[in-house]
Amino acid sequence: MKNYLKLVNFEFNRVVKLFTILLGITLVVQMAGVIVQSREYLGRANEKMNEDLMSKAQFLTDYGQISFAHIVRSVWFLGPIALCAAGVAFYIFLVWYRDWVGKNTFIYRLLMLPTTRLNIFFAKISNILIMTLGLVAFQLILLPFEALVLKWMVPDDFRNDMGVKETITSIPELTIIIPNSFVEFVLYYGAGLLAVAILFTAILMERSFKWKGIIAGVLYSAMAILVLISPVLLQELVLNGFFYPMELFVIEIVMGIIVLAVSIWMSGFLLKKKVTV
């Protein structure tokens, strides 16, 4: 356990620069988005009211009030989130290959540590989870401040105030990264964790058997997905809705746990017996 925690800390320190950059980009771009969009809206209001002599009431009827949801839907807001997602996705691949590839092959050291090799797997997957949750937590902290900046910039009459929760629920894409309930959180993040575990297993297959491993990895991933969706397929195609939704939900959870357990076992086996430097 101690070695696992040390490895997690070590892995996090290796990615801290990328993590900080992503946080920085999110902060700067989203804040800039709030300012730019507020100014654009106010600029349009000024133009219509001062140059076209439109009344305030008429302007509000024609163009509506600005809300935080309006900003959240823009590329200024969703762009950094997409960038963070891409950064994490890129890191999921990088986290293994950077230890093998290059002049200094750190994988030698990792595999020679006097601890179970599965700790390497757990440390890397934990680090990805920490990074993801860290980015989401930062976004949650940022949201009220962004809403505050909007309040400061746009007069009350032109603004439709929405709470952070209301804003998030108004955009379905956002509820994936910031779920509405604990059950959704467990489901979404559990599915993400499972996907990373399957991918790690596929990467370790490639690291163990080279090009044959790529085929094995693709087949393993396809099998894992098939196992995961098999209850839904059976329900729809064979059983004609035999299970209640809650039963199907529980079966899916069990399938997910099975696939996760197999991926962990397989990764441990590969790291211990098959992987080559």
Add this chain to the structure above:
Amino acid sequence: MIEVKEVEKKFGRKKILRGVSFTAKKGEITCLIGINGVGKTTILNAIMALTPVQKGEILLDGEPIKEKTFEKISFIPDALTMLPNMTIEKAMEFMNDFYTCWNMERARELLGFFRLHKDDRIASLSKGNTAKVNLLLGLALDVDYILMDEPFSGIDMFSREEIANVFTSHLIENRGVIITTHEVSDIEHLIDKVVLLDDGVVTKEFDAEKAREDDGMSVIDVMREVYQG
């Protein structure tokens, strides 16, 4: 004792090791010699469970290699095993964090021995100093056995001399050493046992001291005899 028993290893269809067997005892320097591609590094990797073998068995003090074994054996590979952006000091701290057998006092002694600076970044080191850092990280572990893969490869004469001095120092006293090298002349007089490899098999295994005293032959003489007929 390290026991390598009938080890076979294939890369694709090519058999690199074809039933290799030898032993290396504690307190002895065993030298694996052979031309490039003969499987010397593969043997060391296999001993450290860094590459799987298809057949055979490798035992350390009668037990198969497992994670706790890495507190008893240290491997100094040809490639540097630390992150390039680390300083030497950070690399030493990393080792101290994970190995209970890490001897910080000895590590500091080795820093002085090799005239290295703890604040130097690994990426900025010359080939010779990189080899020295590798040795430092391997030798500062209080282990019974040390494996060294080509410690003299591609480095200048002065660095070679410094590294060769390790073999006459207390740093490897009472430890079992397996070394692979092309530069046999640097440490020829220190070698206790020689394992000659050719085409994935052990062609000759002999006591270097005995060959010197009984037959009047140096290790290089025996190598010539075996490889050149």
